[in-house]
Amino acid sequence: xxxxxxxxxxxxxxxxxxxxxxxxxxxxxxxxxxxxxxxxxxxxxxxxxxxxxxxxxxxxxxxxxxxxxxxxxxxxx
Numbered sequence: 001x002x003x004x005x006x007x008x009x010x011x012x013x014x015x016x017x018x019x020x021x022x023x024x025x026x027x028x029x030x031x032x033x034x035x036x037x038x039x040x041x042x043x044x045x046x047x048x049x050x051x052x053x054x055x056x057x058x059x060x061x062x063x064x065x066x067x068x069x070x071x072x073x074x075x076x077x
Contacts, residue, residue: 012069013069039051
């Protein structure tokens with residue numbers, strides 16, 4: 001992953017980028033998915049819909065984070 005982004009030790013988002021390539025991060029993501037899937041299997045349709053909306057919103061925030069980095073935006077406050 002670092003090869004595409006260059007030298008991550010000097011990259012302004014190097015820490016964040018390297019996190020995604022870390023095996024421990026991949027394992028924690030698998031664990032989280034497993035927990036969420038177990039809870040969804042026990043949930044009613046209204047709760048599942050709320051879970052989907054929360055996932056969708058979290059995905060939007062993640063996209064916005066990387067989009068702002070791509071555009072080299074700064075915090076407005």
